[in-house]
Amino acid sequence: MTLKDVQDILEAEVLVGRDQLQKPVKTAFAADLMSDVLAFAKPDSLLLTGLTNPQVVRTADILDITAIIMVRGKKPSEETVKLAEELKIPILSTRYILFETSGRLHAKGITGCIEKVGGEI
Amino acid sequence: MRESQKFEKSFDVQGGSFQNAGNVSGQIKSILKEMGVSTDIVRRVAIICYESEINIVSYAKKGTITLVVTDEAVKIETKDEGPGIPDIELAMKEGYSTATAAVREMGFGAGMGLANMKKYSDHLIITSEVGIGTCVTMIVMDFSKILHPDLPPLTL
Numbered sequence: 001m002t003l004k005d006v007q008d009i010l011e012a013e014v015l016v017g018r019d020q021l022q023k024p025v026k027t028a029f030a031a032d033l034m035s036d037v038l039a040f041a042k043p044d045s046l047l048l049t050g051l052t053n054p055q056v057v058r059t060a061d062i063l064d065i066t067a068i069i070m071v072r073g074k075k076p077s078e079e080t081v082k083l084a085e086e087l088k089i090p091i092l093s094t095r096y097i098l099f100e101t102s103g104r105l106h107a108k109g110i111t112g113c114i115e116k117v118g119g120e121i
Numbered sequence: 122m123r124e125s126q127k128f129e130k131s132f133d134v135q136g137g138s139f140q141n142a143g144n145v146s147g148q149i150k151s152i153l154k155e156m157g158v159s160t161d162i163v164r165r166v167a168i169i170c171y172e173s174e175i176n177i178v179s180y181a182k183k184g185t186i187t188l189v190v191t192d193e194a195v196k197i198e199t200k201d202e203g204p205g206i207p208d209i210e211l212a213m214k215e216g217y218s219t220a221t222a223a224v225r226e227m228g229f230g231a232g233m234g235l236a237n238m239k240k241y242s243d244h245l246i247i248t249s250e251v252g253i254g255t256c257v258t259m260i261v262m263d264f265s266k267i268l269h270p271d272l273p274p275l276t277l
Contacts, residue, residue, distance in 0.1 A: 032228060038171065038237050055228055062168060
């Protein structure tokens, strides 16, 4: 699946990274707590979140996240967009809630970057 | 870290500067990438740097993050001028936090920072003096190079 497919499934608006929609994606992680994202997310995954501040972009950059999906119709702040453009990290915004966003992507073959915690780093 | 040391650089971090939090970690990540450090080590160091930077921004007046790179390991040393940690053992517990609302709004402050720093480093040493500040030393080892120092790069 590509980021373009993700955009279609989620009827999402691409706010940053229109030139990167051909990037492949297989896995995702969803959280509003960035420390949990740092603890569990894997490189080349999607980050689904309801947060919109620049720290989401920083976290994505540190972890080599493929793209940020902002859920519940959330739109990033101006600083967030600026940083994402600078660091070349795509941001998509969908009106689906986090549960629906996760479910729709999972149904189309995107899996969690880990299934459950414990025993695995 | 004596003879094999090949790089050292210190970065200033301003307390309370939430907008810039992560800037130093991004720079450190780029430096390590350019040096050709393996992806896994870069990632682990980037995560511990970022959590450290968030801690300095969240709690201290100011601080420094020092990056030291050798052939076998990467060391991150942080020093801050801040309130200090009265009970380090308690602070290390996942879920324990004294974070303000501003920190939580950024997606941090849930008591995971020190736990993540421990999880991603091979050695972590914290010293702290209440009213003075906190120092954290973290080492990420490149075991492949320690176990097989003369091994040529892997080719498939």
